Amino acid sequence: ISLRMSLTVFLLFLLLIPVVAQDGWAVNYNSKSVCTLKGSALSMECTYTPPSNHSVQKAFWTKELVTSGSEPPDLLDDPEYRGRVQYLGDEHRDCSLRFKNVTETDQSKYYFIFITNQPGGKYQGAGGVDLSVTDLQVEVPERVIAGDNVTLTCKTTCSLTVRPTFTWYRNGSSLSSSTDQLHLQPVSSDNKDRYHCAVLGQNSPEVTLNVRYGPKNISVSISPSGKIVEGSSVTLTCSSDANPPVQNYTWLKGTSLVAEGETYTMKNISSVDSGEYKCRSSNEHGQKLSEALTLNVLHPPKNVSVSISPSGEIVEGRSVTLTCSSVANPPVQNYTWFKGTSSVGKGETYTMKEISSVDSGQYKCRSSNEHGEKLSEALTLNVLCESVL
CATH class of the missing domain: 2.60.40.10 (Immunoglobulins)
Structure with a gap:
């Protein structure tokens, strides 16, 4: 009709x-x-x-x-x-x-x-x-889960005397079904369509499906954005789409559980907090893990030390190399060598060829990057005179 x-x-x-x-x-x-x-x-x-x-x-x-x-x-x-x-x-x-x-x-x-x-x-x-x-009403199942086959029913409070022909509409466009039921299979979590039925020119109110589904589109954001410097405070936030809303959030660093809740705050952050973080969101219909967010904590040099090569006794006339080692993020940009309080060289290594007794003394290395600098402990160099027979 x-x-x-x-x-x-x-x-x-x-x-x-x-x-x-x-x-x-x-x-x-x-x-x-x-x-x-x-x-x-x-x-x-x-x-x-x-x-x-x-x-x-x-x-x-x-x-x-x-x-x-x-x-x-x-x-x-x-x-x-x-x-x-x-x-x-x-x-x-x-x-x-x-x-x-x-x-x-x-x-x-x-x-x-x-x-x-x-x-x-x-x-x-x-x-x-x-x-x-x-009047006409569209009856929707009380509980609709993504992937289900769903049947909508066009209902009246009494049985119409004349057997009617039904017309179904989705978002205002007519569908092929002409009975009192409309079969949808299967429904997607993205189903936001509007449905209504009509008989003899009379229309029911529109209904939408409340499709329930597990978490999807999980992502992790960081605040503040930009560079993360040691000593500052950082908050990770987990976002997801789920119906009903996510009930549990779990934070992982690598494979280790570190926190629960929609946000994870690290105060006075340090280099040991660097790593990959993921959020696991769950509700009654499932769970999903986010992609990893890499946290890169920037800091000045630390653990600065000096090593000598070759090791053992240092005899006049030989060649000696001092090497400066440190941990920094970003890596050390400048190395400066001191003998006592005097600057004697630059670079990650300091080589003395044909060393003599006047080279004996205490050597230190100063490492620096854009976030600061640090001086190593002193290494004492004792040059032995070569034996004369």
Whole structure:
């Protein structure tokens, strides 16, 4: 059924329910009850028969059951129905009632009554017709997990009298399904689509799927950004996408557990904190590990020491090399050699060829980079005189 067609729906009822009086009075409602959609139109089919010697003076519908001699109110005189109801029948046999734009307040029982020209000539069809008014709702499974096959159901609060044709829409575009169910298989964690169903031009409210899934798109950020210098404070933050949100965060340095929580703060950071850090995020649907973030802590030289080659006794006339070793990040940029308090050379090594006794003394190395400098402990060089036979 096209959504462009008129909302008017004529409900034809196959079950005939006669109500006949002893003297030939009769009202036949084509159905005891009808169910229709809010906003639609319908016709209640009905026929009636007066006795042969009676002439019908008035025929109308009412919501009240006659219990006394008084005349019940005519539906056409009710302001709530004025302009929305129409009597399609005549004064002979047809007593059909037509509704336009049915509202929720129209849900009630309706009776047909006719009055003739004879004394006591008033008759109401017993039983009446129950009108139920419903709207459309899309029923979504209470729990939807990524990868599941999901069925959406277009529901009404009562069973529509006329078997309807359903139309399903995703993000405003119609789909091929024409039954009361729409099958989605399988659903993705990225499913943000809007769904609704329609019957006879009436639309349900839109729904979206609340798809549950384990953590994904895990990443680690560092604050402050830029260079990390020894002694400063650093905070790592774990970000992820999950539904429900991540319940547990675990921090790893290499393969060792170092902390828990969405953030990990290291105060007064040192070179030993350098390394690769990962965050593991988890919820009830799974867990995932982030890519590694490399933390590179910058610091001035430390552990500065001096070694001598060759080792052992140093005899005049030989060649001796002093080597400066240190730990620094970035690496040492300048080495300066001192004998006592006097600068004697530069570079990572200091070589003395044909050494003599005047070279004896205490030697130190000063290592420096952009973050500072440090002086080694003194190395004492004792040059022995060469033996003369």
